[in-house]
Amino acid sequence: MTSTERIEGHGGELALAALRAYGVTEMFTLSGGHVFPLYDAAHKSGFPIYDVRHEQSAVFAAEAVAKLQRRPGLAVLTAGPGVTNGISGLTSAYFNGAPVLVIGGRAPAFRWGAGSLQEIDHVPLVAPVTKHAATVLANDEIPAAIAGALTAALTPHRGPAFLDMPLEVIFSAGDAPAVADPAIPVIEPDPDEVARAARLIAAAERPVIIAGSDVYAGDAVAALREAAEALHVPVFTNGMGRGALPPEHPLAFAKSRRTALKGADVVVVIGTPLDFRLGFGDFGAAQVVHVVDAPSQRAAHTTPTAAPAGDLRLILSAFADHDGTRADHTGWVADLRQAEDAAKARDAEEMTAETDPIRPARVYGELRRVLARDAVTIGDGGDFVSYAGRYLEPAQPGTWLDPGPYGCLGTGMGYAMGARVTYPDRQVCVLMGDGAAGFSLMDVESLARQQLPVVIVVGNNGIWGLEKHPMRAMYGYDVAADLQPELRYDDVVKALGGAGETVAKAADLGPALVRAFDSGVPYLVNVLTDPADAYPRSANLA
Ligand SMILES: Cc1ncc(C[n+]2csc(CCOP(=O)(O)OP(=O)(O)O)c2C)c(N)n1
Numbered sequence: 001m002t003s004t005e006r007i008e009g010h011g012g013e014l015a016l017a018a019l020r021a022y023g024v025t026e027m028f029t030l031s032g033g034h035v036f037p038l039y040d041a042a043h044k045s046g047f048p049i050y051d052v053r054h055e056q057s058a059v060f061a062a063e064a065v066a067k068l069q070r071r072p073g074l075a076v077l078t079a080g081p082g083v084t085n086g087i088s089g090l091t092s093a094y095f096n097g098a099p100v101l102v103i104g105g106r107a108p109a110f111r112w113g114a115g116s117l118q119e120i121d122h123v124p125l126v127a128p129v130t131k132h133a134a135t136v137l138a139n140d141e142i143p144a145a146i147a148g149a150l151t152a153a154l155t156p157h158r159g160p161a162f163l164d165m166p167l168e169v170i171f172s173a174g175d176a177p178a179v180a181d182p183a184i185p186v187i188e189p190d191p192d193e194v195a196r197a198a199r200l201i202a203a204a205e206r207p208v209i210i211a212g213s214d215v216y217a218g219d220a221v222a223a224l225r226e227a228a229e230a231l232h233v234p235v236f237t238n239g240m241g242r243g244a245l246p247p248e249h250p251l252a253f254a255k256s257r258r259t260a261l262k263g264a265d266v267v268v269v270i271g272t273p274l275d276f277r278l279g280f281g282d283f284g285a286a287q288v289v290h291v292v293d294a295p296s297q298r299a300a301h302t303t304p305t306a307a308p309a310g311d312l313r314l315i316l317s318a319f320a321d322h323d324g325t326r327a328d329h330t331g332w333v334a335d336l337r338q339a340e341d342a343a344k345a346r347d348a349e350e351m352t353a354e355t356d357p358i359r360p361a362r363v364y365g366e367l368r369r370v371l372a373r374d375a376v377t378i379g380d381g382g383d384f385v386s387y388a389g390r391y392l393e394p395a396q397p398g399t400w401l402d403p404g405p406y407g408c409l410g411t412g413m414g415y416a417m418g419a420r421v422t423y424p425d426r427q428v429c430v431l432m433g434d435g436a437a438g439f440s441l442m443d444v445e446s447l448a449r450q451q452l453p454v455v456i457v458v459g460n461n462g463i464w465g466l467e468k469h470p471m472r473a474m475y476g477y478d479v480a481a482d483l484q485p486e487l488r489y490d491d492v493v494k495a496l497g498g499a500g501e502t503v504a505k506a507a508d509l510g511p512a513l514v515r516a517f518d519s520g521v522p523y524l525v526n527v528l529t530d531p532a533d534a535y536p537r538s539a540n541l542a
């Protein structure tokens with residue numbers, strides 16, 4: 001991992017050289033003296049620094065660039081509270097398989113235990129939610145430590161890594177071996193297991209594929225499409241896999257999942273865990289093929305009929321090349337298309353409904369008219385975001401960012417920053433619950449100050465909807481579930497340097513969204529939605 005070439009400089013300079021070698025092109029941070037040398041190195045060499053108002057946003061921004069660009073995202077956090085404020089972000093990256101590196105400052109090692117400012121050992125705090133967590137103990141070990149951390153982060157199954165550097169290590173100068181070109185190991189799948197899975201799918205009468213985030217992360221979208229077409233299998237998607245097949249593709253399905261899973265005899269889950277989002281992998285009588293990018297991703301709670309593990313491109317290309325017998329799936333695909341079309345017609349009605357107050361479906365109906373095919377949409381909220389998942393159909397993979405199975409509210413402004421930095425010219429649209437807004441809206445200031453325009457659409461129902469409705473159903477009453485009704489979140493954004501407006505009538509939605517995307521500043525459309533509207537939870541598996 002190191003070469004014979006040597007580099008010189010203080011700890012920040014040594015670190016930055018290694019980070020650049022791994023394709024890191026910016027840092028997200030919130031200021032703290034413990035990490036000044038990293039700023040010094042970045043400032044002097046024109047390496048962009050984006051700063052935020054809460055460390056969670058820095059880590060979420062790093063996660064967004066990691067997920068969207070399939071390369072490491074970097075957050076630099078100061079010692080102690082800087083690092084602990086970033087832990088929910090690290091945990092989200094862990095659940096989402098995102099190659100995020102957090103570099104933390106650290107109180108000086110030479111007087112450890114004497115009570116320096118912000119002195120705490122971060123490593124045991126973050127170890128359970130990272131693939132690699134360590135303290136760099138000497139200046140000349142910095143490049144190799146970064147190479148090791150990033151190799152761990154980028155090796156499937158991907159995930160975050162953490163390093164901290166004591167004050168005297170990062171501030172001192174020296175020289176160290178430069179890092180060599182990164183080499184990320186490719187996990188070769190067992191060909192027999194792959195062939196067995198391919199035979200099972202090809203022989204199935206009614207197979208279904210569900211493809212998730214790792215298909216995008218593993219750059220296996222084209223291979224997925226080839227496999228689906230070769231074996232003629234309908235494809236459903238979740239997470240970053242959404243849009244892997246364009247919505248108009250004859251094998252792309254979204255709204256007939258319940259029908260598909262009820263009728264399927266083989267369910268092929270690719271690049272996503274068999275977790276609560278997929279009924280824990282229990283598909284009744286259907287046999288299950290679970291295709292994962294590393295053996296560690298095989299489910300421990302259930303035993304699929306086949307579970308090939310390894311590079312998803314290799315596995316899916318092998319499926320595409322399967323030349324054994326193949327059952328005819330034409331009737332099955334046609335039946336599902338019928339169910340899909342019927343569901344689409346129902347949704348279309350809801351998306352145009354003229355109700356007062358506005359229902360979330362209408363918000364998404366209007367949004368669909370103004371969103372470009374390559375727009376990045378980000379969901380941060382409860383019911384409002386569940387509706388987004390149902391009514392928005394990403395046309396391209398890698399354009400939909402949801403919080404993933406960790407379900408952490410507060411990703412919104414951080415993800416938005418990462419998306420805007422990734423795509424300076426695309427539409428970036430955050431769909432936010434009014435409750436979720438409380439976690440990160442202050443970071444509109446960071447976006448406005450650093451000229452990073454995004455559109456924020458708040459579904460303002462005045463409640464923590466996803467909690468209030470279930471609590472009422474369970475107890476007949478609810479507590480701790482109300483927010484101020486009709487609060488002017490648009491005024492908050494105006495005060496922070498952006499712009500916005502409140503919309504109460506469905507007919508005003510479309511023009512407001514056009515103004516928002518034309519504005520060139522962070523712009524919040526505060527949509528007053530119906531608090532009585534509850535997302536039907538049973539629709540999760542619909
Ligand atoms: C950090 C965090 N805290 C609490 C929760 C629990 N939670 C999940 S959804 C939700 C309600 C979200 O309300 P809002 O953003 O207003 O969306 P709505 O459901 O009203 O559309 C809450 C509190 C969570 N997922 N993450």
Ligand SMILES: [Mg+2]
Nearest residue numbers: 434435463465
């Ligand atoms: Mg709400």
